[in-house]
Amino acid sequence: MNFQDYLKSSKGSILSFYFWYSLYAINEKTINKPSVETYIWEFLKCDIFYIDGKCQKSGNCCKKLMLVKNGITLNTKEKFETIRKKDKKYDRFVPNYQNASKIKNFSCTCITPQNICSDYKGRPTLCKSYPFSIFIKDDKIPNTCGYYINIKTKVPKIRNASILKKIDNIIKNNNRCRILEEEL
Numbered sequence: 001m002n003f004q005d006y007l008k009s010s011k012g013s014i015l016s017f018y019f020w021y022s023l024y025a026i027n028e029k030t031i032n033k034p035s036v037e038t039y040i041w042e043f044l045k046c047d048i049f050y051i052d053g054k055c056q057k058s059g060n061c062c063k064k065l066m067l068v069k070n071g072i073t074l075n076t077k078e079k080f081e082t083i084r085k086k087d088k089k090y091d092r093f094v095p096n097y098q099n100a101s102k103i104k105n106f107s108c109t110c111i112t113p114q115n116i117c118s119d120y121k122g123r124p125t126l127c128k129s130y131p132f133s134i135f136i137k138d139d140k141i142p143n144t145c146g147y148y149i150n151i152k153t154k155v156p157k158i159r160n161a162s163i164l165k166k167i168d169n170i171i172k173n174n175n176r177c178r179i180l181e182e183e184l
């Protein structure tokens, strides 16, 4: 799954992005809702940035991981058990508890000592969409990953201050991003 496929499957067509962005750009004040801005930002950042690098088979993304399902972080026994009962793919994850009910992170029983997934074909969607998913959710990819965020040579003209700040933050927090400041 590539980045654009991931976005299209999760956010609808790129045409709808241009529709929403045009509306937002024309009338920032009346459509100044956080939900609309978040929606536009998720599309826009994929027009500005892309995922570079390659998997170094470190296994870091499979160790001490946190599970998120439908935007909900599975950080309690109850939340995790609800999902696990519905989806047997979650049986592979073993919660590590911070205290009696709070989950700190998960271990995966499918990671081999050679850092290979022993159920690569049957791995859950959250594994398939990494690191795109974390870029979409958090605007970053951990430095311990072989993938990193890079910037396209051509970037659209942006005038929205909040979005400019988000772009700036990605560049500042990602020291492997090749910056072409004159394009901004």
Ligand code: SF4
Binding pocket: 054, 055, 056, 057, 058, 059, 060, 061, 062, 130, 131, 144, 145, 146, 147
């Ligand atoms: S953390 Fe990144 S480099 Fe390491 S195994 Fe996962 S995707 Fe590959």
Ligand code: SF4
Binding pocket: 061, 062, 063, 092, 108, 109, 110, 111, 112, 116, 117, 118, 119, 120, 123, 124, 127
């Ligand atoms: S199922 Fe495979 S890809 Fe997913 S966390 Fe476990 S070892 Fe990693």
